[in-house]
Amino acid sequence: MYLSVFIIALISTLCQKNLVKAQDDNQHLTYSIKTEWNGEPIKHQPTNITISVNSEGSLTLDIEATFFNTTNPNAELVNEAHCPQRPTDHIYIYEVVEAFFLNDAGDYYQLELAPNGQYSNHLFSGYRDRLLFTLPMFGMEPVVENNCENSGIDKEEECVWTARVTIPREFLPKDVTKFNAAAIHNEFVEGERITRYEALYPTGEDVIEADFHYFEAFQEIDLTSIAFSTKTEPELWTQAKSEDQFITRDFKLTRSFDCLKEKSEDSIFHTERGEGHLKLNVSIINKSPFKANIPEALQASGTNEELFNDLYESAWVTFSNARGQSLRVGLNPYGTYQISLLSNGEIRKNIVLDEPLDCKPFEQLSWACQVEISNDLFPMNVTQFQMVHYHTPLFNETTNERDPENEIIATICPGTLEGAEREIDWVGCETENRLFVDDKTNAVVSQVWAELLTETTTVTDIPDTTESTETSQSSDGAGN
Structure with missing residues (x-):
């Protein structure tokens, strides 16, 4: 009897294994x-x-x-x-x-x-x-x-x-x-x-x-x-195939720039292409028992050229092209902002907005701000972008002592291309401009950049406005 039971069990097990394998x-x-x-x-x-x-x-x-x-x-x-x-x-x-x-x-x-x-x-x-x-x-x-x-x-x-x-x-x-x-x-x-x-x-x-x-x-x-x-059909396909291509994206920063730390807070950069502008919404949600000791000079709504020099709690996006021209946008929980046009890392012009940033009240380390970025501010033929969240320095609310273990500088494109000497790669990842700005608009030099380049460079340094992104996107051989 026991032998019969054993055989039946064995056959059942083998059949089950074959079924699982199948x-x-x-x-x-x-x-x-x-x-x-x-x-x-x-x-x-x-x-x-x-x-x-x-x-x-x-x-x-x-x-x-x-x-x-x-x-x-x-x-x-x-x-x-x-x-x-x-x-x-x-x-x-x-x-x-x-x-x-x-x-x-x-x-x-x-x-x-x-x-x-x-x-x-x-x-x-x-x-x-x-x-x-x-x-x-x-x-x-x-x-x-x-x-x-x-x-x-x-x-x-x-x-x-x-x-x-x-x-x-x-x-x-x-x-x-x-x-x-x-x-x-x-x-x-x-x-x-x-x-x-x-x-x-x-x-x-x-x-x-x-x-x-x-x-x-x-x-x-x-x-x-x-x-x-x-x-x-995914929303990305629907938006990309539409005539206006008003593409929306959520970028969640999950790692420090050197990949050594994982983020405990949520840092979401939401981008939405609109008519003539890109809407950027930064949302930081944090429940940790720390506080960001932001200097009083950086607690006023409006532009401040020192925001990048004093990188306390703040969020940044940078859009760059192959010529070393960049648009860099930074903002902090109090609505302080710095919008800069750069050439080869040097600020050529700071932009002042007509309206203050739309920010929610700063509570603990959770905050949110929204800004509209005009298409005219993008350099021609954007090819790379970076997003950065400075979550440093932090102080323990009880002891008021700095807590570096919980500090983090997060980037959407982690790593550095020039080795350990350079903390953050501000140029970031290669991508095409259509995620952020109208392709046809970005194929020519905007009026803001044309005036800037005329003021700061010789005529021969001004990019050819007839150049198209098709140059960098040409098909070549079987692979592309």
């Missing part, structure tokens, strides 16, 4: 890139991509790929090993793995990931028609494991790097139906660089060069088979 097998999709873009077989281990859904319901990609050591040799990587890399455009020129998610309307999302941790996220609406580019993945940055560079590469033995990417739901278009993936690397033959383009689904014979955006090469994918739905 369920697990049905919870992911696995792909291997085994061919070049034209269907020719590759000559190394394939790139493997596994798509699954994590415990939080987000779509996750696991990547295994051969390392060829041809990532961007001039990459400006974040030096701190404990900080994630930042979004960077044009990494497809070197060595990347890419994934594309397409719907029947021609909307698609492209992910690019390099073995050094750099990444790019792009939204398209129509063949190669850029909607939003170089989107950051704050708090969800790819995790890359690559020990190949440290150990060196034996040409007789391939080295593999791995990565896990959690894709924000808002990046995926509505009703994803098709998928493709690609891998790009370079080889050096007799000193000449040769780029290899590899595709999960190769293009047909009618295509004469690599093109990973070629819709006809995509094949069907059913994300519902792994319990993931794309039936509704």
